[in-house]
Amino acid sequence: MTVTGGVAIVGSGLVKRFARDKKESITALDGVSFEARHGELTALVGPDGAGKTTLLRLVAGLMRTDEGTLRVLDLDAATQPQEIQNRISYMPQRFGLYEDLSVQENLDLYADLHGVSVEQRQERYPRLMEMTALAPFRERLAGKLSGGMKQKLGLACTLVRSPDLLLLDEPTVGVDPLSRRELWEIVSSLVENEGLSVVVSTSYMDEAERCAHVVVLHEGKVLADGVPSSISSRARGHSFIATSTQNESARALQARLIDREDVIDAVPQGGRVRAVLRAESAQSIPEATFEPAEPTLEDGLMLLLRQQTNAKPAAGAAIELADKPAPDREQVVIETHDVVRKFGDFTAVNRTSFEVRRGEVFGLLGPNGAGKTTTFRMLCGLLPATSGTLLVAGADLRTARAEARQNIGYVAQKFSLYGDITVRENLDFFAGAYGLRGARANERIDWAMDNFELSNRAGAATGKLPGGFQRRLAMAAALLHEPQIVFLDEPTSGADPLARREFWRRISSLADHGTTIVVTTHFMEEAEYCDRIMIQDAGTMLAIGTPDEVRQQAADESHPVATMEEAFIAIVEKSRDQVRAKDAA
Incomplete structure (x- = not known):
């Protein structure tokens, strides 16, 4: 039975260390004290490597703390982990669905694992x-x-039994805005209507703002x-x-502002820029006018990180590129005409046409399953079109995919790095794959090390790097051969606000120097960095234009x-309503 009122979790002086090698350890949690109350939503926020996942695993009874005390549902996590696990449900970032089983079979499997009776299933399912x-x-x-x-x-599998406490680790990573809204409606309903206690880690500050308590x-x-509100x-x-x-x-104003020492944070918003400044700064920046704004949780978080850690968003992230003649911004470098891609009887992309110019940042947006990843893979030359015309960097992808790839850099959503070899060895490998040899390869690798601040980690195993450094390395590898066009597939999925600022500062530098960027993203605020965006659903283009x-x-x-x-939700829902009305007619 769910309990309301009082404290569900109380941790005091929690310390957790992990051995890096025989001589060195990493302190993941260093004296953490916090509480989460019954019947409330509690959010854990912070940059990559802050300790959010470690803390959730301690609460779930999956690990033991090295120092400090932790009580969960009035049980001692050190001595009663099984009793805790019997009363909670935990959804990790990579939840273990069985992809060869159906929806119903997955539910039944987890019900079997948790000993849920037939009668309980009939009531719960x-x-x-x-x-x-x-x-x-x-x-x-x-x-x-x-x-x-x-x-x-x-x-649903996590909730197949009725827990007293629900732990969610980044539940909306890689999820489109419509699905994200639906997931939060489910969680909010469980809290408000059933009094369920929920602790969630999240990279979305708008999600954390919905919570009763933020750590x-x-x-x-x-x-x-x-x-x-105490943080905002x-x-x-x-x-x-x-x-x-x-x-x-x-985007240009944001890049200039975020590089200034007297600017704490800056992000595009609604065609303008939301900025967090030092108190006296607004009068000393003549290139812009400033209107006071109601602070958000993200504003407060960025100010807090800047004040207490001296972490400057996007510090040093602008990329230095070789001086070249000014690019022709009117040159079309990607052309698609009536592109169709079918998988058997299923049409994933239906007669899509658009153009992208040199130095443009072009965003592909859409719900999960909308066809944007298929479009993206066709543009990269990884997947042939069923019909239509695809021209990339002057090469026809139906007849000269290898030629086109020489002008393309690609950063996959699941980074295609080799985790068992070092940072330097990964760069050596990708340099060779792109045909770079000898002095030229060394020159480009040195450039990548400097521009992506990887020199101090050159000998580190890639698989053990923090997520932010893996993103830097993936981006650096994609740029070694100085491609005309860079494709970025969900490049900041799961990244914290600091890492997103850094990543987009580099993107802006590339675009300023004439590199064309094609990006997919589920962060709608990132669409504001784009010069133009295209929204797809069910394989059909619904909208295209500037933000x-x-x-x-x-x-x-x-x-x-x-x-x-x-705007995204309204456009997609309107299209789906029209399809339903047509089908019903």
Whole structure:
């Protein structure tokens, strides 16, 4: 039975170390103290490597703390881990669905593992199917589900018994805005209607703002905790909306602002830039006008990280490229005309046409299963089109894919790095794969080491690098041969706000020097960095244009100015409503 009121988790002075080798250890948690209350949502936030996952695993009874005390549901985590596991449900980042089993078979398997009786299943299954909207897909193999549906199935399997405490580790990583909203509706309903206690780690600050309590971790320590407003209020008087006075794009203004020492944070927002400044800075930046803004949790978090750790967002992230003639920004480097891709009877991409110019940042957006990854893979030359025309860097991908690939850099969502070899060895391998030899290869590897701040980790095993450094290495490897076009597939999936700022500062540098960027992303605020975006669903292009043009397409009289996430959801839902109405006619 779910308990409300009182403390569900209390940790005091928690220390957890992991051996790096025989002589050295890493301190993942360093004196962490925190509480989570019954019947509330508690969020764990912080940069990569902050200790969020380690803390969740301690609470789940999967590891023991080296120092300190931890009580979960009034049980001692050190001496009663099995009793804790009997009363909680834990959904890790990589939840173990069995892709060769159907939705129903996965549910039955987890019910068997947890000893759920037939009577309990009859009572529980209908509610889980209703909550997750998976009832029509009971017989579908889990491996055939979209990313969002897989996450919902993972949550359903986690909830196949009624826990007293639910632990969720980054449950919406790689999930589109529609599915993310649906997942949060499920979790919020469980808290509000059933009094379930939930602890969630998240990289999305808008998700953390929904929680009753937020714990900010950094390098294994608690920087702050409390209600979201107690953290956002730290940025009061520092939060502004900036508008350029030089008729430049939001991305260009953001890049200039975030490089300044007197600017704490800057991100594009609604065609302008949201900035967190030192108190006196607004009057000393003549290139922009500043309007005071209500602070957000992310504003407060970035201010906190800057003040207490001196971590500057995107510090040194601008990439140095060789001086070359100014690129022709009107040159079309990607052309698609009536492109179709079928898998048997299924049409994944249906007669898509668009162009991308040199130095443009072009975003491919869409719900999980919309066809954007298929489009992306065709553009990279990894998948042939069924019909239509695809020209990339002047090469026809139907007849000269190898030629096109010489001008392409590719960063996969699941980074194609070799985890058992070192950073330097990975760069050596990719340099050779791109045809770089001798002095030229060494020159480009030295460039990559300097620009991506990898020199101090040259001898480290790639698989043991923090996620942020793996992203840097993947990007560095893709740029070794100085490609004209770089394809980035969900490059910041699961990344914290600091890492996202750093990554996008590098993207802006590349675009400024004429490199064309094609990016897929589920972070709708990242669409604001793009010069143009395209939204797809069910293989069909629904919208294309600048971020402002797409927002205006979604706006109406009752909501004249939409955020990019609101615009995305409105455009996709309108299209789906039209399809349903047509099917019903």
